[in-house]
Amino acid sequence: MEIDSAPISRCSKENQKIYQDWFAFADSDGDGRLTGADATKFFALSNLPRHDLKQVWAIADSKRQGFLGFKEFITAVQLVSLAQAGHALTSDIIYAEVDFESLKPPAMDGLEALLAKKKHTPKSDLEQNGIPQLQSSPSANWFSSSKSAKKVSLSSVTSIVDGLKKLYVQKLKPLEATYRFNDFVSPLLTNSDFDAKPMVMLLGQYSTGKTTFIKHLLKTSYPGAHIGPEPTTDRFVVVMNGPDERSIPGNTIAVQADMPFSGLTTFGTSFLSKFECSQMPHPLLEHITFVDTPGVLSGEKQRTQRSYDFTGVISWFAAKCDLILLLFDPHKLDISDEFKRVIASLRGHDDKIRVVLNKADQVDTQQLMRVYGALMWSLGKVLNTPEVTRVYIGSFNDKPINEVATGPIGKELFEKEQDDLLADLKNIPKKACDRRINEFVKRARAAKIHAYIISHLKKEMPAMMGKAKTQQRLVDNLEVEFGKVQREFHLPAGDFPNVEHFREVLSGYSIDKFEKLKPKMIQSVDDMLGYDIPELLKNFRNPYD
Known part of the structure; x- marks a missing residue:
């Protein structure tokens, strides 16, 4: 079984060198990722109609990452060549019987002059062994320091996954840590x-x-x-x-x-x-x-x-x-x-x-x-x-x-x-990117419900006397408490955790030490689900839509 997402292996070394120069030119910030804005400027030089360029992006970014790496860029450039030669662009064209090895680079209007103008600037550090490398994402530092994540605006991230990382560190992780979601449901994400x-x-x-x-x-x-x-x-x-x-x-x-x-x-x-x-x-x-x-x-x-x-x-x-x-x-x-x-x-x-x-x-x-x-x-x-x-x-x-x-x-x-x-x-x-978004949204909803449950149990505890007795009653009647939370916050019953597993973990904790409900944290997650994620997907959709 083979998954050939980009025909770079069928591209001649001579053309690969040409495409390397083109990619370095098109990648405005030199991070090894060609975003939608960069791509629209570059591929406009091909003079192809917009509906063809929309199909070029859709096939090249088949994983829906929201950007083109060097391999995906070569796929896009070769698709432009085929479109200029009169081929219909369909999703299975990269598996067609086309001699990609001898496929000539596409005609890009005015590109040579633009490259010549840029030649006096030094080469990018990203070029190693003749092929631009994807830079390690700065998002790796966000998990060790949430301050570095807060300094970056959502509009400046360069992929859907980086956007999810930022939203997690800024909005979801604080809720999970506060209500010990990692102990009851799933470890904190890295x-x-x-x-x-x-x-x-x-x-x-x-x-x-x-x-x-x-x-x-x-x-x-x-x-x-x-x-x-x-x-x-x-x-x-x-x-x-x-x-x-x-x-x-x-x-x-x-x-x-x-x-x-x-x-x-x-x-x-x-x-x-x-x-x-x-x-x-x-x-x-x-x-x-x-x-x-x-x-x-x-x-x-x-x-x-x-x-x-x-x-x-x-x-x-x-x-x-x-x-x-x-x-x-x-x-x-x-x-x-x-x-x-x-x-x-x-x-x-x-x-x-x-x-x-x-x-x-x-x-x-x-x-x-x-x-x-x-x-x-x-x-x-x-x-x-x-x-x-x-x-x-x-x-x-x-x-x-x-x-x-x-x-x-x-x-x-x-x-x-x-x-x-x-x-x-x-x-x-x-479908990996879509799946990741889906799992992220599921996790956010589960974390919200977990926070409601924990804060409800905390609210049921007495201020002074009879704490041990009350805790035992709450643990024994967990199904009833789940029902109360469900009715109070109008939550779907199918989204609640397994009662027996929750009871088993809960028995090792003192409910009195749990946090009360923090509406600002809940609102922050609601804003993330209702606004930030849709905005993120909008920013990284096909730039020709």
Whole structure:
């Protein structure tokens, strides 16, 4: 599987040098990011109609970052060449049979004179090895010092993600810290949480083909991959891009500031010893990170207690992931008690869940129909949703499909299903920015509700006598208190946290020491949701809209 978001590899070195000079000229502030304002000035020299330039931006900025890096800039320039040659600009044109290697640079009216005028100025420090590099974002400093974030106006940030970082540090993080949202729901976000690549998590019982599925997509093995009929992956393995092939232990990866896994330290050393990062250079991993999980236990094996909070870890990864694949095979359709708990921990992330019926070529067509029906029945009882979950049927490994069992119809079905699943995976990087905004808004609403709950519990505490007795009553009757908060502030019941988990965490705190409701903080988050985020999206929409 390949995700070719920019055809830089098919651009000649001679043209790449030309485009490097063009990019340095167009990038007015020299930060390695071509914003909409810079792009409209530069591409106006092409004399293309506005609707063509709108399509150029839409294809080049397919990830909706709100800016063009050097690779995306080359994509845009090559699209301009094709448009000038009379090609229709469609979203799949960069995969068309065009010789990008010999594609001539587009005609840019007056650009040579403008470049000549600029030649007397010194070269940008951003040019390393002939290719402009994206500067590390100053937003990294905002998380260590909120003062530096407050000095920057929202209009001066150069991407949607940087805008979200600023809003988080300025408006949402203070609310989370005040009402201990990080202890009850989710750890405070770091710079690396915003910059992380999209993640895909694979869940299923042992020997349903999770590790083989990743190897099938990568078309190669990866460090730490083990395959067998019994539970072989006994740890969480994050498969991500890196300069060389190596495995990094969990304790090491959890304390690296540039990795989005610092929140896993809350699960303790027992978990971190069962966690590792597998790095390798791979074009697919430049766009997507995979999370391989231990096989969910069933039967007698469930009696063996894990040494860490398995469902808690799954829930943590589910919040970070862009896609969750539940893998089954025709001979393992039963959903064990542990698997039920795992699926229950995915509550609130239903839109990310896809089901894969793997190894489907091990049964004939008639049996497959029965297996599919049994799987849908089992899932219906566990997922508790009226919507039908999308199920991909196939055999996701490197072996040829067993046509003896499936027949020609089965083979054609599997190939179509595999194409659909790969298309779903290819869309992940394109939807990553939208997903990040979606998760950010969900988090802000959850933090608001958490603040209402905590402040309500604080308000119910007596000023002097009987504090211990009142706290016990509040903890025991948490469902009733949730109902009061819901009615008082007109909040949707489905947005409230899990009562049992909240009660478990709350029992370790003294409610009397919680903060009272601070309306200014709530109003600040409301302003962020109602005004700042829409304004941010407006600033970084297609500049030709």
